[in-house]
Amino acid sequence: MQKQGILLILSGPSGSGKGTVVERLCQNEDFALSISATTRSPREYEKHGVHYFFHTRDEFEKMREQQELLEWAEFCGNYYGTPKKYVVEQLAEGRNVILEIEVQGALQIKELYPEGVLVFLIPPNLEELGKRLTNRGTEDKETINRRIQRALEELELAEEYDYVVINDTVEQAAEDILAIVRAEKLKSYRNKDMKKTFKGEM
Amino acid sequence: MQKQGILLILSGPSGSGKGTVVERLCQNEDFALSISATTRSPREYEKHGVHYFFHTRDEFEKMREQQELLEWAEFCGNYYGTPKKYVVEQLAEGRNVILEIEVQGALQIKELYPEGVLVFLIPPNLEELGKRLTNRGTEDKETINRRIQRALEELELAEEYDYVVINDTVEQAAEDILAIVRAEKLKSYRNKDMKKTFKGEM
Numbered sequence: 001m002q003k004q005g006i007l008l009i010l011s012g013p014s015g016s017g018k019g020t021v022v023e024r025l026c027q028n029e030d031f032a033l034s035i036s037a038t039t040r041s042p043r044e045y046e047k048h049g050v051h052y053f054f055h056t057r058d059e060f061e062k063m064r065e066q067q068e069l070l071e072w073a074e075f076c077g078n079y080y081g082t083p084k085k086y087v088v089e090q091l092a093e094g095r096n097v098i099l100e101i102e103v104q105g106a107l108q109i110k111e112l113y114p115e116g117v118l119v120f121l122i123p124p125n126l127e128e129l130g131k132r133l134t135n136r137g138t139e140d141k142e143t144i145n146r147r148i149q150r151a152l153e154e155l156e157l158a159e160e161y162d163y164v165v166i167n168d169t170v171e172q173a174a175e176d177i178l179a180i181v182r183a184e185k186l187k188s189y190r191n192k193d194m195k196k197t198f199k200g201e202m
Numbered sequence: 203m204q205k206q207g208i209l210l211i212l213s214g215p216s217g218s219g220k221g222t223v224v225e226r227l228c229q230n231e232d233f234a235l236s237i238s239a240t241t242r243s244p245r246e247y248e249k250h251g252v253h254y255f256f257h258t259r260d261e262f263e264k265m266r267e268q269q270e271l272l273e274w275a276e277f278c279g280n281y282y283g284t285p286k287k288y289v290v291e292q293l294a295e296g297r298n299v300i301l302e303i304e305v306q307g308a309l310q311i312k313e314l315y316p317e318g319v320l321v322f323l324i325p326p327n328l329e330e331l332g333k334r335l336t337n338r339g340t341e342d343k344e345t346i347n348r349r350i351q352r353a354l355e356e357l358e359l360a361e362e363y364d365y366v367v368i369n370d371t372v373e374q375a376a377e378d379i380l381a382i383v384r385a386e387k388l389k390s391y392r393n394k395d396m397k398k399t400f401k402g403e404m
Binding site for chain 1: 322324325326327328329354357358360361362363364365366367368378380381382384385386388389390391393394396397399400401402
């Protein structure tokens with residue numbers, strides 16, 4: 001079966017638990033996380049080169065001009081983008097690459113790479129989303145309300161994604177995504193060499 | 203998430219091990235096997251109403267005329283078809299229904315039910331297929347050669363299927379198909395009510 005890894009494009013509202021689910025998936029050595037470039041300020045625990053590559057606006061715009069980004073978007077006044085080289089290398093080595101990106105960027109990538117798989121992660125319901133954002137304790141009430149409003153807007157775009165995963169528990173959400181990747185690798189259009197393999201010609 | 207079951211349309215050359223894989227899947231109570239109608243003679247171990255509904259050509263043609271079949275095909279001089287009622291009922295109850303049918307019938311169903319999922323099962327290679335057919339000991343050499351020729355022809359149509367599963371071991375093939383069903387249930391087009399559920403409107 002196909003050796004090329006799957007490009008997994010994961011989006012979901014702030015508070016959907018993307019980070020935790022991605023962490024769980026990356027415990028599996030078949031998965032690699034694409035590290036984004038951003039101009040937003042690091043949160044307390046975030047490290048350059050681990051969580052993000054943190055850049056000034058000038059630096060970011062230079063990368064963009066030199067076509068070193070797979071996609072980019074502006075969100076809440078900050079730039080976010082995906083450095084191209086790392087993703088391409090990992091896929092070629094058969095590793096599945098997770099891109100955790102905003103909706104705008106996700107749809108850009110799907111246009112460039114139709115073989116990429118779009119997964120939209122959502123919390124079980126609106127109430128739970130509010131709870132998670134409040135418990136995080138990093139944003140004030142106004143920011144939380146803005147994030148909830150934004151989540152409702154983004155949800156409208158979930159239909160353009162290939163899959164929707166409800167993050168009830170991290171285990172279930174990670175298992176759902178593993179099933180999606182396993183199934184995608186079995187898609188017939190990804191296995192056009194299968195006939196030759198069967199006949200012993202490869 | 204969606205409650206309707208998945209219609210799983212499984213094909214593969216004679217000797218691909220469809221029967222064993224289906225048996226394994228049906229140990230799971232979420233799966234129901236659609237029982238086909240046929241005019242071919244029963245094999246020694248086959249029971250009417252369990253493996254097939256065995257009918258005369260006259261009876262079969264009457265069912266066909268009365269639109270009681272979801273699809274039908276003629277293969278090696280015999281009719282095969284799928285009684286409609288049982289399938290529809292099982293899907294509505296949320297059970298996944300497996301249709302084990304020939305390529306012609308599978309493509310007919312996909313046209314009628316685009317939400318059906320086509321899976322093509324193949325043995326790991328041509329040599330293994332020959333071995334399995336010989337070990338079965340139910341057909342003479344000429345029939346086996348005809349079946350191998352037929353397998354090669356059918357393989358050309360595998361590209362029209364959604365997924366291709368290699369039956370290396372029954373466990374792996376069954377797990378592949380379980381992943382496909384799990385992933386298919388997460389497809390966004392099957393979960394259009396998701397927005398309402400999220401907002402607590404359902």
